[in-house]
Amino acid sequence: MELLPNVWAEHYWLPPGVTWEDMDRLAHSERPLPQHLLMALPLALIFVGLRYMFERFCAPPIGRCLGVRNRLQVTADPAPELESFYTQQSARPTQSDIIHLMSLCGKSQRQIETWFRLRRHQDKPCQTKKFGEATWRFFFYLTAFVGGLACLIDTPWFWDLRECWRQYPVQPMQSRHYWYYMLELGFYGSLLLRISVDIKRKDFKEQVIHHLATIFLLSFSYCANYIRVGTLVMILHDSADILLESAKMFNYGSGWRKVCDVLFVVFASVFFLTRLVIFPSKIIHTTLVLSMETFEPFAGYYFFNILLMVLQGLHVFWAALILRMVGKFLTGTIEKDERSDEDSELEEDKEEGDYCPTGSKDTQNYKLLTLSNNCVLNNFTNHRASVADRMRKAQ
Known part of the structure; x- marks a missing residue:
């Protein structure tokens, strides 16, 4: 309990020589206070509700x-023993598990492996769900x-x-910047609340780290009155995210390949410019170097x-x-988002040589067309042989 008062010690939050009394010179409405961050909690719940309504009523017509x-999907045959193992233990059984399941349900190893592969594909998110999430983030x-x-x-x-950094940290905060902060905090808070039910991609852990780092960054910068730099960080990140989500939207649709490629x-150009050039050379440079022209380093x-x-x-x-993705795009082999949740499963299917039941319709149509062509050629060949046989008998 004795450590709690030290959390708000001046040397943690303010530069040397600045006290909380100096911050009191700002009007109450112009001074960022830690209790203001509580507004982000109801805003996060409001965003969760708005997202539910948007994905249910607005995203489907746009889609x-x-x-x-x-996509067309082949469902696994009913198997209570396998279903129980899938839901209660693991979706990817080991070799010893497969041997045990073989004796339990009377299926071969190949049948069990195929059943689990089909069952995993059943849990894959559908295109409409992916499109709804991308559209919500885009807007x-x-x-x-x-x-x-x-x-x-x-x-x-x-x-x-x-x-x-002019007159930092005694800088008045405007109400529009307050709401800009709170809305961004509420949105990232809603992403954390929904992260357990959202589509899990390859960079799931990195996404969690990103959301937490963003929330900590916004919260701390608000309490320490780094609001001016914080607003620049937010608008810089949003500029590239718009293009990313819009590209995903068109990628999930049909007939928009050229638009998606453009x-x-x-997006790649804006991302590299904003995240790898402007962010380190301008934002990080100003916080590390230019800020030292005004105050000395402190814990914050x-x-x-x-x-x-x-x-x-x-x-x-x-x-x-x-x-x-750029390399695949230049070679003409790009098919989907590198962060897609399907990539690992599809690669596994290709390595094992099995047919993927959730493949694209173009692949399925091609196989059906090939099969039908073979049938037509066989019928035509049999018909010619039958005609030739009847002619010989007639002669």
Whole structure:
């Protein structure tokens, strides 16, 4: 209990020589207070409700306009023993588990492996669910970017980064920047509340780290009055996320491949420019170097920059994934998002040589067409042989 009062010690949150009495010179409405962050909790719940309504009533009509359809899927045959093992123990049985299941249900190893593969595919998220999530994020990022740009376009620190530190930390906060912060915090809070039911992709752990780092970054920057830099970080990230989600939307539709490719190229360009060039050279540079022109380092200075470094590390990780996609795009082999939840399963099926029941309709149509052509050729050959036989008998 004795450590609790030290949490708000001045040397943690304020530069040397600045006290809480100095912050009291700001009006109550102009000063960021820790209790203001509580507003993000009801906003997160409101975003969860809005998202549910949006994905239920707004996303499906948009998806139909873009031709979003769920893929054909082969369901696994009813098998109570296998279903019980799948739900209660593991979706990927080991070799010893398969041997035990063989004696339990009387199926061969091949049949059990195929059953589990089909059963895993049944739990794969459908295209409409993916489209709904991407559309929700697209509309939020678009609204947040436009609103953030309207809030910052007339501010001096938007054009001159040294203005972020003028008279810091005794800087008045405007109400529009307060709501900009709270809405962003509420949105990322809603993503954490829904992360257990959302589609899990390859970078699930990195997404969790990103959401937590963003929430900590926004919360700390608000309490330490790093609001000017925080608003720049938010609008910089939203600019690339808009293009990413829009590219996903068209990727899930049918007949929009060229539009998706164009959006992907634009997204990759904006991502590398904002996350790998502007963010480290402008944002991190101003927090590490330019801020030292106004005050000396303190605990909050180090903590804030560590969070920015964590974000930059995630930027590098995602840049590597994007480069892989760019390579596939240039060679004409790109098919889906590198972060797709289907990739590992599809690669497993290809390695084992099994037919993937959730393959694309084009692949299925091609196989059906090949089969039908073979049938037609066989019928035609048999018909010719029958005619020739009747002619010989007639002669």
